[in-house]
Amino acid sequence: MQRMETGLRTETITVNMGPQHPSTHGVFRMIVTLDGETIVDLEPVMGYLHRCQEKIGERNTYLQNIPYTDRLDYICSMSNNMAYVMAVEKLAQIEVPERAEYIRIIMVELTRIVNHMLAIGALLNDLGCFFTPMLYGLRERERILDLFEMASGSRMMCNYMRFGGVRYDLPPSFMAELKSVVAALPAFIDEFERLLTENEIVLVRCRGVGVLPPEKAIAYSCTGPLLRASGVDYDIRKVDSYSIYERFDFDVPLGRNGDVYDRYLVRIGEMRQSLRILEQAIEGIPEGEISVKLPRVFKPPEGDVYHRIESPKGELGFYLVSDGSTNPYRYKIRSPTFINLTVLPELCKGHKVADVVAILGSIDIVLGEVDR
Amino acid sequence: MSKEIYERLAKEFPESSLDYLEGKDPAISVNADDLFEMALHLKEKEGYDYLSAVTGVDYPDRFEVVYHLYSMRERKEPLILKVSASKEEPEVASVTPIWPGANFQEREVYDLVGIRFAGHPKLTRILLWEGYEGHPLRKDFPIEGHRAIGQEEPS
Amino acid sequence: MAFLNDLFVNLSKWLSSFLAQFLPTWAVELIMMLLTIVSLIIFVLVTIMFINWLERKTVGRFQDRYGPNRVGPLGILQFVADAIKMFTKEDITPANADRAIFNLAPVIVVVPTFLVLAVLPFGRGMVAADLNIGFLYIVAVSSLTTIAILLAGWGSRNKYSLLGGMRVVAQMISYEVPMVLSALGVIMLTGSLSLVSIVEGQSRVPFILLQPLGFLIYFISAVAEVNRAPFDLPEAESEIIAGYHTEYSGMKYAMFLLAEYINAFIVSSIAATLFLGGWQGPLLPPYLWFILKAYGIYFLLMWLRFTLPRLRIDQLMGLAWKFLVPLALVNLLVMGLVMTLTQGRGLITLVLASLVANGLIVAAVVTIYGFAKWRRKTMRVAT
């Protein structure tokens, strides 16, 4: 406005942020129109990592899809496993033994901690912290990944869950290791908070940036920490109380303003709540069977089901259509971050270039899941 | 639960041919012409404020778009809408004006299944590049693709 | 001990008297000057190698890892490996770049850094040129860097570079103001712009005790002046790739890197000179004291860099103009008052009075800040 009064002719410039850019968390592109440093318009472009997993899923048998779900959101393979496996169990009406349910919940909640550590670390990297919070997060993540490796044989691509249970029982030393990790994690989260929560630069960079009002968050189908930071109390673990979540006592951290800082706080809060669930799960885990016996050639009955879980990034759902054969007729992945990205242009308009990366970091995308 | 909504909807829209589909997840089959009105009604009157997923399925005789609706504020039971589209000219009304969150999902369905959404603000390919031939999630699309990348290399 | 203390001074005296035996005076002067320049350049090159290694080792330690440890013992030869890599890299000039400007910028950017070294007193009598306007000279010369970086940003014909270049101009010009204002306090205390007299003026007490606020303002603006985190916006990796040197590779990139590290070291040296008493110190030889103090400040720079995220451009400007400049002015005013009031009452009175005055300023800032916060809260409730 002021510029027009001075009579200077100004032009907007269009910048391609990505696909090769340090803070797009992979190959993601934003076509940004800038007026000076202010964002006038932003258009996300994706698909650089597209593998058409849904088509591959139709080619594979039901069991063969499990390792592919690992590679959706490659940070949280356990929760992807769980969503898919539960969808198939719903389709074929398989009962899961209690011990397996507990094992699954332990793994999924550990995954949530892993994911939030990385999300916060990456967010701080985008804000310009020279990798320090990121590496602190990675260090704790490593301890959890060791637990995954101990149980499933792989750190990231766990491929651990099976229809009607899990692949292996927990190894003998697992519970002891888990207990010591869970006991040590609160101190780490406290340290993380000391490093970041009150840091003035973090505050000025995050507060009031990328504000997402609750009505808009719902309208844009946002889920996960992004939604809850806007103050909408919607956690599928509570709403659907799938698996055995109704047995655990935990809170849903909510934000007030829906800005980047609240998303950070919600993630920190969720890590603490996950630890609470883990403690209860460690207490309550029973002995017993870890899976049900299924026929070698697994053919679920005809029909279609949709099952969703609260993955660390939001609502992860699988829509399966079965025609009674060994392969799914349709295998659809409702990935949380792909849909959360819908709101990105709305969040970014009017902010500065530096805020775009912060907002993108706070949405916490993984391109494996966005592009599938 | 879905049954009740089905009955209320049938009362509200007497002309349209609604159908109640039993199944593991009960669904309501909606006529493609009435989709927009009905979606608006569901959002405004029934409180289904959250559109979780939009899926396109290629059945042998028809295309089907499946909408998974939830209510975040009132926490109602989920509602599933199914809309059929013809094999030749699949087109369904876009619900992006009602739920903006459908934007990318409808683009994805258009991209991968090839169902057009009338009234979508920007219906272009989203995951594949502009100029790509065909829609991969159609059953007649060969698994190895129309044209393999790097085929000239000796395998 | 005395021998060690004046090692380099004696060396140069001995050399010049040796040369004077068979050369005319002007030739001796010329040779001595050339020798000084050469030794400064060698010092710079050794420093950058060491600093580069030190920085990478320190960041490793900050992040619970070892840092480079593959090349040579403790990874000390890492810089050599990096240098070989950089020298052998392809030198790319973008097709649409403004060639002249693009090639000129890396040359210009290192010039001011070398020029500044001329007036730095490394030890007693160890200064290449004791200008009586030393500090003014530093301020004048180091602002040349702005031009060089703007040239780089403009000449690359890259949008990220351009953004980086624009940020540099805004940032460096803004932060020069509080930097000079904070140093003015020191100059008031000594009554001289010459760095040598400033150091000598601190023979009894380093100025940081008289001007803790001045030091703080100087330190913050110096960090911003050399574009280091948390003020590294011109090359903010996560936002604009590498800012003004996005398009540079090989040797030219190495020049920018060199300028950046040396600038950071020079800024720490100036801080050590102005506020920490330069080469003054007990027991150790003066030049060692100087190096120690400079590295001490440099450690602070690294510590900040590896802990803090960076500010946004508008917040950065706000910090300079809305906070640092007024604070520096107030500091200057209060220092003047204190100096006038305590004139002739001895050093201890001066130190105590300055500390009290600084404390009062901080208290005032806290009060105003708290009041503004309270006000904002009540206003929000009212609306």
Place this chain on the structure above:
Amino acid sequence: MLGLGILKGLSVTLRHLVDTYLSDLRRFPRRYAPQGRARRLHPTERGIFTVQYPEERLEMFPRFRGALMQLVNPETAIPKCTGCGICARSCPVGVIEVVRAEEKRGGQYVPQSYTWDLSSCLFCGLCVESCPFGALHHTPEYELSSYGRKMGELIYDLDRLLAWGQEYAPDGVPPVEKEK
């Protein structure tokens, strides 16, 4: 407010810096301890966390899904594999190729050839899971990179897999089953 949060943050990073030196001192004079990993990964351990790879190697868990191996029946010295091809069919990407030999050996079918193409293997372990004879297992082998993609480089044949079987499970019992 006013920089206190920044100071708090600075104290955290400084503590990490100091801790790394303290942990070094405690391990003095050894920098790279082969068994250092167990201590380092201990949740309360502070200080240097990274594993210095060529000097220190991680000991793999028994379940680690590394390269495949074929086991031999220790009594008859015949491969346990019967060349049935279930592993090949269970593989989502089809990296296993099995050809069953015409003639039986020692009363059982044996594979004539068995190739495993590492280059597109997911290491998902579905082949191992599906093997009805317990012939196929994972080794803790993870250094599998090579300069080529030919046979013996990224494609392994039966002999190689059997050799690994001899190395990691000479008694015919894979590491996973020895876990307890």
